Amino acid sequence: MTMEDNAHETRTGPNAESAATGRTVAERTIAGALRDGAARLAPVSDNPRLDAEWLMAEAMGTDRSTVLLQYMDRVAPERFDDLVDRRASGEPLAHITGRQEFYGLELAVSRHVLIPRADSEVLINAARDVLADRPPARILDMGVGSGALLLAALSSWDEARGVGIDRSGAALAMAQHNAEQLDLAARTELRLADWTEIGWESRVMPAYDLVLANPPYVATRDPALADDVRRFEPEGALFAGEDGLDAYRTLIPQLPDLMTPGGVAMVEIGFNQADAVIDIAARSGLRHALHHDLSGHPRALELWVEQFGDEELG
């Protein structure tokens, strides 16, 4: 269809100023497509406009700012509608684009790893605060997934070496890819290991200055878990028994033996799990501090073994 064909319907064409410009695919501008896309994504997304912009950037093979600054009057590519269809069906943006930004790092992601969440950045910020005067030499990530936590930590401390374990080979491959892309592979070791199995620790060096973990912590039947998370993200990274605490019961008692004297662990917790997890930690002889996410929820639990002579003693 040419522009003349439907010129009677609305003002059309590249020079039209009206917001109503371009109702048909053939002539729709990117500005118009973004409005339509945002409207279609409103039921599934907290940020429908932003999602539409990211999908447009993906469809155009460029970045979001180029779309916004240079491309708004261009004709929208049809591929955009396919991407909007996928997002409208609930598929996460990170799966459509194949990547997710975390702590300023661009990470490749897939269905085999938990999509890195902005809330998890609290673990890195808190670790950097706590360890500001004593940079960790050795870092362990228990359940490395995409590599988000470990790679953010390694990019925070230039001298540190990191070990990431995971029970998923597909996750380890993704973490390895990300370590290489970020030029961190030389300081990263990835091992297939499952910390719920007896003897797993024989596969890693003992004693780390920083132990990171974002274990599964969702209750199996949690009615509050977003449907798209349940449908698209790996259940092994999400679910931890009836009350969501099973992973902590296994993981936390192992921490004292994995930490150097003066070492710390940063463990992610669900927004309402602080009391229960602190209780598990106390029974393992660990001291704790809580760090909050951007919504004000306790999100990172800092754990350490009290050293003889600690000033906090008494």
Ligand code: GLN
């Ligand atoms: N934060 C994730 C969610 O609730 C859960 C992550 C996890 O279990 N480690 O969507």
